[in-house]
Amino acid sequence: MAVTAQDAIEALRELGRRLPDLFTLEPGVTDAGPNGAGPRLPDDMRTLLRAVSAVHTAAGDRLHLDPRESRAERRWMRGPGEESRVLLSLATGDHFFVDVHPGTGAWGAVFSRSADFSGTYAYCARSLPEFLVDYAREALALADRVRADPDAYDRDEAEFDIQFPCEAVWHLGVEVSGMPVAELRGTDDPDLAAVIAGLPDTASLVDLRTVEPPALMELRPTDGEQEVFMRFGPERQFAVAVPEDAPSPYPAH
Numbered sequence: 001m002a003v004t005a006q007d008a009i010e011a012l013r014e015l016g017r018r019l020p021d022l023f024t025l026e027p028g029v030t031d032a033g034p035n036g037a038g039p040r041l042p043d044d045m046r047t048l049l050r051a052v053s054a055v056h057t058a059a060g061d062r063l064h065l066d067p068r069e070s071r072a073e074r075r076w077m078r079g080p081g082e083e084s085r086v087l088l089s090l091a092t093g094d095h096f097f098v099d100v101h102p103g104t105g106a107w108g109a110v111f112s113r114s115a116d117f118s119g120t121y122a123y124c125a126r127s128l129p130e131f132l133v134d135y136a137r138e139a140l141a142l143a144d145r146v147r148a149d150p151d152a153y154d155r156d157e158a159e160f161d162i163q164f165p166c167e168a169v170w171h172l173g174v175e176v177s178g179m180p181v182a183e184l185r186g187t188d189d190p191d192l193a194a195v196i197a198g199l200p201d202t203a204s205l206v207d208l209r210t211v212e213p214p215a216l217m218e219l220r221p222t223d224g225e226q227e228v229f230m231r232f233g234p235e236r237q238f239a240v241a242v243p244e245d246a247p248s249p250y251p252a253h
Contacts (some may be wrong), residue, residue: 005044008129009051011136019143022163026054029066040105041067048129057163063088063135065128087128088166092116096166098128099231108236109208113229114170119220121229121239122169123206123213131166134214138165175216178204178241182222195232195240204241 093115182201
């Protein structure tokens with residue numbers, strides 16, 4: 001069963017109640033606020049924003065939920081693209097972003113890009129509510145482990161991990177490699193065929209329909225060039241790395 005916005009709201013509220021020294025929830029915004037963010041904002045995102053608009057950590061970072069404050073604007077952030085919303089950006093150079101469908105406005109999967117892993121992206125969750133529920137539950141679980149055995153943890157590192165449990169995705173052993181588009185020509189999958197028709201042979205593709213998050217995706221174009229990370233397909237179910245200097249394949253859809 002899909003994780004809902006209400007599930008995310010309840011998980012975040014529990015996080016704020018149980019770890020008030022580490023997490024503070026910013027109150028939700030009125031209908032005027034989400035509507036001001038754009039008429040295409042989906043109903044489930046409006047539900048979430050009416051309850052919680054951001055999560056502040058004791059470290060001074062902020063997990064943004066309000067789309068007016070989470071557009072990908074920093075040029076050094078390789079990966080998100082114009083149709084994404086950056087949720088959390090750390091001084092380490094890691095950032096987490098949610099994909100937004102440019103045609104329908106639907107909010108989709110959550111990904112991460114790290115300054116330490118060239119050509120690799122993390123597929124964090126199928127949706128923002130799923131990401132937020134995982135974030136809250138993992139933070140609470142780690143806090144419980146630290147309380148049960150404080151000597152097993154360095155205090156500073158433990159507090160960092162509790163506040164940013166999503167960083168654990170970069171330490172996963174689960175990794176999938178992108179397939180060169182040249183090797184996918186001739187597929188009888190109509191959705192896949194429609195996507196690769198506009199891509200260069202050197203692009204690298206991961207079929208998210210076959211991947212269970214969280215997972216790391218090695219998505220370096222086959223010619224080794226710097227990549228641009230894009231999402232394609234009717235439900236944005238294909239992750240693609242296109243060589244940075246390649247002609248734009250076509251508007252993502």
